[in-house]
Amino acid sequence: DTAVSQTPKYLVTQMGNDKSIKCEQNLGHDTMYWYKQDSKKFLKIMFSYNNKELIINETVPNRFSPKSPDKAHLNLHINSLELGDSAVYFCASSLQGVYQETQYFGPGTRLLVL
Amino acid sequence: AQKITQTQPGMFVQEKEAVTLDCTYDTSDPSYGLFWYKQPSSGEMIFLIYQGSYDQQNATEGRYSLNFQKARKSANLVISASQLGDSAMYFCAMREGPSGNQFYFGTGTSLTVIP
Numbered sequence: 419d420t421a422v423s424q425t426p427k428y429l430v431t432q433m434g435n436d437k438s439i440k441c442e443q444n445l446g447h448d449t450m451y452w453y454k455q456d457s458k459k460f461l462k463i464m465f466s467y468n469n470k471e472l473i474i475n476e477t478v479p480n481r482f483s484p485k486s487p488d489k490a491h492l493n494l495h496i497n498s499l500e501l502g503d504s505a506v507y508f509c510a511s512s513l514q515g516v517y518q519e520t521q522y523f524g525p526g527t528r529l530l531v532l
Numbered sequence: 533a534q535k536i537t538q539t540q541p542g543m544f545v546q547e548k549e550a551v552t553l554d555c556t557y558d559t560s561d562p563s564y565g566l567f568w569y570k571q572p573s574s575g576e577m578i579f580l581i582y583q584g585s586y587d588q589q590n591a592t593e594g595r596y597s598l599n600f601q602k603a604r605k606s607a608n609l610v611i612s613a614s615q616l617g618d619s620a621m622y623f624c625a626m627r628e629g630p631s632g633n634q635f636y637f638g639t640g641t642s643l644t645v646i647p
Contacts, residue, residue: 459642506575510577512627517584518584520579521627522579525575526575526576
């Protein structure tokens, strides 16, 4: 029944490691997003895909690479993790062109880099 | 310029009182949507209320209402009869762009309801 799911929910890892976060939505949406929420709760858009095509790519280190195998999935791979990558990462989805529709958020992945 | 501005980092309200959380936005698009989300300490983002740029009436959802003043570009959230469970972060957001794919979030307001 879950609309937007993310795995894992918690991720604790060492600096320098590579990790991935997976996101799936079963809402039939065509647009998916990755956000980073820092310790001050500020939500920053990182990437957005529409029908598997990258449409938003904010200033994010190229250690972060999104991948969308199909429009229901948007994964985030992070290379060479740094302390500053510690944050909560939210996946979200929406329908393109439907302004009155909200984004639906996943539960978040809490990443801690030691 | 910031697309969404929330000027109140923290707010306190007495239980059962009403509270207004401020939000101003900046856009030159005629079509846009304004949203409010609640983020409790458990971390999930909960959609509360929506207001469209062409809507003539203020949106209401239960105890939540949106005070939409288009000329002033403000979209304040009013919570009536505050409850302890309303203590959370509240984010104002705007959806705009040719396909409506751009979402912008404010920095949030932390609301504490005092018993």
